[in-house]
Structures are given as structure tokens and as C-alpha cells.
Amino acid sequence: MPPPSSPQRRRTRVLIAKVGLDGHDVGARVVARGLLDAGMEVIYTGLRRTTEEVVRAAIEEDVDWIGVSILSGAHQVLLPKLRKLLDEAGADDIRIIAGGVIPQEDIPGLEANGIAQVFLSGTSIAEIVAFLTLETTHA
Numbered sequence: 001m002p003p004p005s006s007p008q009r010r011r012t013r014v015l016i017a018k019v020g021l022d023g024h025d026v027g028a029r030v031v032a033r034g035l036l037d038a039g040m041e042v043i044y045t046g047l048r049r050t051t052e053e054v055v056r057a058a059i060e061e062d063v064d065w066i067g068v069s070i071l072s073g074a075h076q077v078l079l080p081k082l083r084k085l086l087d088e089a090g091a092d093d094i095r096i097i098a099g100g101v102i103p104q105e106d107i108p109g110l111e112a113n114g115i116a117q118v119f120l121s122g123t124s125i126a127e128i129v130a131f132l133t134l135e136t137t138h139a
Contacts, residue, residue: 034125083114
């Protein structure tokens, strides 16, 4: 007789987004590939998305996380707006991480505005995977 099956937890789903006019997506693609290789489900929105498009996609795709890559310097406007739109849509269970060119001194303000984690340039994929795995398990 086979052992009783245990309920399987679904794979972590992450939407990788490039919000605003930033046209460089190499880092976002590298992170997306690393998360895929780690067994996560990844949806990539492509370049130059609005915050509204990202929120709509995140809800439609039923993701756990939105990972935003920002190099444009607009992180202090776009990231809090993204959090606000998610909350207004009743999707407050979707969490946000960010990476790219974000000054260290801006991180506390972003975290105060609901950004779960900011990964600075040079962060390894293993660190991002470990964070998402740990945080998703404890959610």
C-alpha cells in the first residue's frame, strides 16, 4: 500500500517587472532565470510597464511576489505606488522585493512603505532564492 500522500505546497510564483521608462533588463532576466532554476514559477512582464499593468498581471497570475528591477532612480515613487495599488485592489498578500540601482539610504523608507526587501547590485541569486523561500514558507 502506498504511503498517504501529503498535500503539496504549490511552487512559489514570482512576477518580475520593469516599471517605468527604464529600458535595461539584463539583471531582471538573470534573476528570472535564477528563480526558474531554483524551481519557482516566474512571469516576466517585459519592459516599460505601468504600475497598474504590473498589479493587474500579478493578480491575474496569482503570484506570491513581485520582483521589481529599477535602474531609473524612480524607486521612491514607483515602489510605494505599486504597494498602494496592490492594497487598494485587495491584494495585500502579494509582497514586493526590489533590486537594481537603489541607494542604501533609501532602503529604510522603502521598507516603511511595504517593500519586503531590497537587493543591492551584486546580490547573489542564491541570496534572493533563500529569502523568497524562507519568507514564502513563513507566510
